[in-house]
Amino acid sequence: MTRLITRRTLIGGLAAGAGGMLAGCDSITQSDAGRSVLFTGEHIHKALQRGLMTRRALAREFSPEQMSPHFRTNGNTNPNTPEYEAHFANGFADWRLRVDGLVRRPLAVSLAQLQALPQRAQITRHDCVEGWSAIGKWQGPRLATLLDAARLDPRANYVVFHCADSFGGTRYYESIDLVDAYHPQTILAWAMNDRLLPRGHGAPVRLRVERQLGYKHAKFVMRIEAVESLDAIGGGRGGYWEDAAGYAWYAGI
Numbered sequence: 001m002t003r004l005i006t007r008r009t010l011i012g013g014l015a016a017g018a019g020g021m022l023a024g025c026d027s028i029t030q031s032d033a034g035r036s037v038l039f040t041g042e043h044i045h046k047a048l049q050r051g052l053m054t055r056r057a058l059a060r061e062f063s064p065e066q067m068s069p070h071f072r073t074n075g076n077t078n079p080n081t082p083e084y085e086a087h088f089a090n091g092f093a094d095w096r097l098r099v100d101g102l103v104r105r106p107l108a109v110s111l112a113q114l115q116a117l118p119q120r121a122q123i124t125r126h127d128c129v130e131g132w133s134a135i136g137k138w139q140g141p142r143l144a145t146l147l148d149a150a151r152l153d154p155r156a157n158y159v160v161f162h163c164a165d166s167f168g169g170t171r172y173y174e175s176i177d178l179v180d181a182y183h184p185q186t187i188l189a190w191a192m193n194d195r196l197l198p199r200g201h202g203a204p205v206r207l208r209v210e211r212q213l214g215y216k217h218a219k220f221v222m223r224i225e226a227v228e229s230l231d232a233i234g235g236g237r238g239g240y241w242e243d244a245a246g247y248a249w250y251a252g253i
């Protein structure tokens, strides 16, 4: 698959560009060719910086009065497995969110621990590719907090979400790069509209990645895996709908 720019390569690229510009500046600017090379370098530098700034921009947040009176569910609304039912029946007391893959300290996090981490709440608009939107309030810890606690390996480029539900025997999965993983509004929501996340919306925890379309917001997240490449995940396109229906991996809005 096409490898989109990740935080590491982008920052590496910017640093290399800046170093190149400083070194040997005087001799290069003597010639017209040198000036155009410099100009091009600066141009690329600015374009990269602009791209990164765009990716880091916040999604619009709304006021409580703007919240949708009804927020519909979509896709799977219940994993329908005995394991999930058992977890649901006892309020996910024995459930653990695993954080593993390219991390130095794999984690198994309880719902109570997720609730005890520093929280972020946001009222945002969810846009589904099928043509509906709804405004809701989401609360949970930032994904960044968990990835830092797990000590993400520098080789990691993507974060994969493994879910409890399936379509025709294939578990739902999604992935994002590190720019989105560390975006301030990217949270693991265990609360919606000031209540525990309902089953249909992905209990006990679902991803909110506010700069992207609805199908990226994985529900029923059981495991978070840090990987270097998406090639070995499912069909290699980084997500259930990406593999099954050719949806775009980067679904920016």
Ligand SMILES: Nc1nc2c(c(=O)[nH]1)N[C@H]1C(S)=C(S)[C@@H](COP(=O)(O)O)O[C@H]1N2
Residues within 6 Å of the ligand: 071, 072, 073, 074, 075, 076, 077, 127, 128, 129, 163, 164, 165, 172, 200, 201, 202, 214, 215, 216, 217, 218, 219, 220
């Ligand atoms: N695990 C899982 N996550 C999922 C889906 C799904 O079927 N299974 N559907 C996606 C789609 S297409 C949308 S629009 C949203 C719907 O979220 P909602 O049910 O809270 O409205 O979840 C996304 N995440």
Ligand SMILES: [Mo]
Residues within 6 Å of the ligand: 074, 127, 128, 129, 130, 214, 215
């Ligand atoms: Mo969707």
